[in-house]
Amino acid sequence: MTRGKADAPSAARAADLRARIDDANHRYHVLDEPEIPDIEYDKLMRELSELEATHPELVTADSPTARVGAAPSGAFAPVPHEIRMLSLANAFTPDEVEDFVRRVEQRIEKTDPVFSVEPKFDGLAISLRYEDGVFVRGATRGDGETGEDVSANLRTIRSIPLRLRGTDVPTVLEVRGEVYMPRDGFEKYNERMRANGGKVLVNPRNGAAGSLRHLDPRLTAQRPLAFYAYAVGVVEGGALPTTHSATLAKFREWGVPVSALVDTAHGVAGCLAYYARIGAERDTLPFDIDGVVYKVDDYADQRELGFVGRTPRWAIAHKFPAQEQQTLIEAIEVNIGRTGAATPTARLVPVHVGGVTVTNATLHNADQVARLDVRIGDTVIVRRAGDVIPEVVRVVMELRPANAKPWTMPATCPICGSDIVREEGESVARCTGELTCAAQRVQAIFHFASRRTMDIDGLGERYIEDLSDLGYVVSVADLYKLTVDDLIAMKQRADERDGTIPETTKAGKVATKWAENLVEAIDKSRRTTLDRFLYALGIQHVGESTSKSLATWFGDLALIRHLPWPILKLVPDIGNEVAHAIDAFFQQSGNQTVIDDLFARGVVVTDTHPPSPKLRAELTVANVLAQFGIAKVTTKRAEQLGIAFESLAAVAGANADALLEAGLPTETAESLLTYVAMDEGRALLARCIDGMTRLAEATSAQATVETGVLDGKTVVLTGTLSALTRDDAKVRLEALGAKVAGSVSKKTSFVVAGEAAGSKLDKAQELGVEIWDEAALLAFLAKHSA
DNA sequence: ATGCCTCGAGTTCA
């Protein structure tokens, strides 16, 4: 093979070939008007790859030959989305669409607003990043915040341009859209697979999702995938039009494929007409769709509408009715969850619904079973609700066997035999076995180890079951004393128990590696944050959000684990139920022991900090007293007491005279005295007094301890940081006392400018504000972070 | 008391 310098004619020929191939792709995928036949196209491609093979120095990153697929590259790196990838609210009926449009109209004070209307493709959402017009990276949606880098696979998709056309392309442009598998491509692929005995794809949607997750892009290249854009992410160094529809039109100019079915519509009537039109075309379309999407067209209006949680208020997905199928109920089983919730689950004769095989369907609770009157042996209609989760819609009564008996919730837990109890007014029945119940224990450990809590990679439900069954792990703290030997021994015993063939020497090596990895993952999980740790504990009613609140308000588990419920209630969104649940959890000595054990075995909460100033503001005698719910002691009375007495202890110790002197009516004073006289009342007051003291100490310690290097400094972040996300940087700067602001002013202490920083950098220079590059920030953080 | 909204918990399949 000639490896010398490329001669000029070869270089020119390569450039020419690339231009012609790009052009053919553009015409085919974007303009939808193929010009040259496939054979011709293949010939051009072959010539180019041969040319590149003999002259490797001619290969460019955006060469169409990259589409054949590079060699496997290992795992997918996580990619943080600077601008979150959205999920949409759903509407199923015209009424819901009307409600949506009405809400929009009210908020933006316009009637019959213009919507960009689009088909909702049934594929996989991805984000493509172009820098200077060249495709540099593509990522899956992931959880919306962080996706996976699937660039190598995306490069193989011919409708994704590797280079944008036109002169007005922004320096950085993130194009968002859907990777899907066209129906004919899906059929042909499966035909081919059936012919040579390969594995067929279940449906186009899974085909698309699965294809992008191939570690070997050469496999992805074989799959018939395509792409349509429908949204925009980060834009830097350039401007987009002021409406969504104009942006999509611009995309087309730049060579990004946008479905020809996108349109604009006015008001409810326009949207519903579009829904009807697309619905009628649905079956003849070359790709699968599961509904249509309405987006408020004007970006200014979108901004005004904003978000509720993770979903925008300016868009909604109007779904087509879910597909339904008929099948048979073989059994109704009871599942025990982390909190002991006993959930009836229908075991079904497998049936294809909406493209997947369904074998289980949750029946939620006994009420639901009764409402549907589902019995074992019944024929039922199953639907894939929303998108994924199968649901039993109704029983086909005509087909009910004569001997079918109504189902009832068992009285005892199928796992541990404890009573199953349903509280008054609750819809769920619970196993009362708590942690004596193996199922609850396994679920609790599984929750503890899961991604959003301690994040122990590789510790799945199956291993937890084995560890628990074989007695290696009883409480979550036991995870942290597991050794490699323990794990290997455990696996051996599990294999023997299951009758799995004893491991050969080669497989023995694998088991060792597995155990080593798991021990390492467990070790890695030892360092965690307070919010994750709290969430991991699995306290009833304390999920991700409440854990975050608790962490920011109190800052230290040493405090939280001793606080009585009246103090916990001071936190917004924590009411009676939640506060009592937290209190009750920590009152259980067993739970305290587990926490001590965790710390003793090396678990470290890294972000402990003093209680928040907000808490200090709320933590008054009056506020705490008002939480108790003592008869007659209203908020107003509590305030009087707060003014009259310095401390909770003083209130608790006050006699009748002192209370009357504070201006309390006789009845109120009596009620309070009665409360204090009760053992329970006195005990709770004592705990509150103790809690307030602890908090006061922790807070006063703050004055001396808090010497953040960046106290009083205001920092602005701009541009793209590469080593850490903007959020990350923000958190870490704030941890050092800085305030991270959104815009530059003369009060700004310094600006951190990443790649492709824009107007904020200009402004900083103009105002003479200190400017740091990313390296300076990293160095600073490294030096000053604990 | 009543209604809205957000959060928690449980769940399916590949």
Place this chain on the structure above:
DNA sequence: CTCGAGGCAT
């Protein structure tokens, strides 16, 4: 994703 229920405003 969906349902139920807790928190809070009215």
